Amino acid sequence: MSDPIKYLLDESKLPKAWYNLAADLPSPPPPVLHPGTMKPVGPDDLAPLFPMSLIMQEVSTEREIEIPEPVREVYRQWRPTPLFRARRLEKALETPARIYYKYEGVSPAGSHKPNTAVAQAFYNKEAGIRKIATETGAGQWGSSLAFAGALFGIEVLVFMVRVSYDQKPYRRAFMETFGARCIASPSNETHYGRQVLAATPDSNGSLGIAISEAVEIAATRDDTKYALGSVLNHVLLHQTVIGQEAIAQLEMADDYPDIVVGCTGGGSNFAGIAFPFIGAKLRHGRNVQVLAIEPAACPSLTRGKYAYDFGDTGHMTPLTKMHTLGSTFMPPGFHAGGLRYHGMAPMVSHARELGLIDARAYTQRACFDAGVQFARAEGIVPAPEANHAVRGAIDEAIRCREEGVSRAILFNLCGHGHFDMQAYTDYFAGRLIDQTYDENELAMALAGLPTVPAGV
Numbered sequence: 001m002s003d004p005i006k007y008l009l010d011e012s013k014l015p016k017a018w019y020n021l022a023a024d025l026p027s028p029p030p031p032v033l034h035p036g037t038m039k040p041v042g043p044d045d046l047a048p049l050f051p052m053s054l055i056m057q058e059v060s061t062e063r064e065i066e067i068p069e070p071v072r073e074v075y076r077q078w079r080p081t082p083l084f085r086a087r088r089l090e091k092a093l094e095t096p097a098r099i100y101y102k103y104e105g106v107s108p109a110g111s112h113k114p115n116t117a118v119a120q121a122f123y124n125k126e127a128g129i130r131k132i133a134t135e136t137g138a139g140q141w142g143s144s145l146a147f148a149g150a151l152f153g154i155e156v157l158v159f160m161v162r163v164s165y166d167q168k169p170y171r172r173a174f175m176e177t178f179g180a181r182c183i184a185s186p187s188n189e190t191h192y193g194r195q196v197l198a199a200t201p202d203s204n205g206s207l208g209i210a211i212s213e214a215v216e217i218a219a220t221r222d223d224t225k226y227a228l229g230s231v232l233n234h235v236l237l238h239q240t241v242i243g244q245e246a247i248a249q250l251e252m253a254d255d256y257p258d259i260v261v262g263c264t265g266g267g268s269n270f271a272g273i274a275f276p277f278i279g280a281k282l283r284h285g286r287n288v289q290v291l292a293i294e295p296a297a298c299p300s301l302t303r304g305k306y307a308y309d310f311g312d313t314g315h316m317t318p319l320t321k322m323h324t325l326g327s328t329f330m331p332p333g334f335h336a337g338g339l340r341y342h343g344m345a346p347m348v349s350h351a352r353e354l355g356l357i358d359a360r361a362y363t364q365r366a367c368f369d370a371g372v373q374f375a376r377a378e379g380i381v382p383a384p385e386a387n388h389a390v391r392g393a394i395d396e397a398i399r400c401r402e403e404g405v406s407r408a409i410l411f412n413l414c415g416h417g418h419f420d421m422q423a424y425t426d427y428f429a430g431r432l433i434d435q436t437y438d439e440n441e442l443a444m445a446l447a448g449l450p451t452v453p454a455g456v
Contacts (some may be wrong), residue, residue, distance in 0.1 A: 013248050016067060021347060022233070022277040023063035024282040030321040030352040033308060038453055041318050048219050049226040053128035054120065057234040059323055063279075065237065067119075074151060077105045079241065083249040089363040090397070094165045097400035098255065098408045099393060100344045102246050102273060103380070107422040109174075111383065111415030112269045113144035113229055116238035120227045121148035131224040133157040133217040134279040134419035135210030136186065137265070137340055138164050139171030139384060140415055141229030158223075159193075159213045159342065162205035170419045182387045185210040192216055192314040207266075207341040208327055212219040212314030219316065222266050230266025231311060231322075231345045239272025242412060247276055250382065250410070250439035259396050261411035264292040264301060264359070267345030273412035275347075290357040295367075297403060297435045298331040300324060301352060301359035304444070308452045309343055319450060322349040325437075326445025334436035339385050342445070360392060363434035367391045368427045371417070383415040384423050 003078035031040035046055045068354045088100040114283035136142030142158035149156035158180050165184040185205045186196035190213040260277050262270035270292055280286045294301055300323045309324040313319040324343040332387045351357050371387035393411040400407050426432040
């Protein structure tokens, strides 16, 4: 294939528009509902949280949405990101498969998250917003928004899930380097955080709790908006630069994937790599199998219920129809903190219901096994979240070997593991265990799903 460094420097390959899968779906996803009226929400309902430009992207059905030049200017710092052929991994696996990976770890924050952080910061700045509140799990999203906030002169407040806050102190330092304030969640900074701590003083926290805290801050302060790093349509939209670049790069290599693999927590990096290929399949019939790989300890796609639910634990958000484990579900504190979310993006969930994607769940030791094997072959240490995609790709390559079939496999290596070495230390010391969720707790969380009128 062509030299990835030459490609990296070719600005003509940087997409000029984001791709919107909603334009090509055979049926639209269910509407977002107001939890009080149970009617579809309108732009005014979302205005306390988001600038109107992002709200309009959230509900758009246009196939392409132009990327503003100030955003593309920042993207040029690291985009297009390289696409690699994993030849040494292929050799180690003795597989006839052709394995490609799109490497998003070259961004300033070390992951795919700046693709939307920069866009969201730009639109907030354009709307005159001075402060943004957000949440983060593993810290990659918080790091990215801190970076973007510094670029556009916006103050950033990050509620970081307690278990990751304790596991990953260098992520906190990274955010603070860019001027953001990082707080462990649940915290005493919000009414909801104090409620959680009163009931469970030693709470590990969750993305659902951290979202509630950030939303509370944004909803009660006129000078502050909220930003989300995954799940919402506009966030997934911004990530599609990944898949669009990959299509162009594979054309240069005279190849096209039979299988596309991405890890899934909230769905943003998965959508970024997969949605452009799904769109090509829907428009042009280019067949591709799409695999979403999630943690067995928080399996929303493979174990959750497709139903309307809140996006946060404190029930401050609108209701979206998604694969959910229940908004009160508390996943165990495994190392892939970016995948510890109770629900899946509504657009990803809808694609699953339409049969456009498949899903698998893996335990964390199996994923770290794959990550170490990949690192020893390819020289890149993946983030714990990315290890899930590596595991899925390796298993597909092994299947090709067993069947004696050559297939092209593409996966998104969505971030590096440079701030996650404690997880690898625990892995090598035998302290990394396969955590499981409580079945009774899951049953209770699902039993508590909101009641929605029939026919909605």
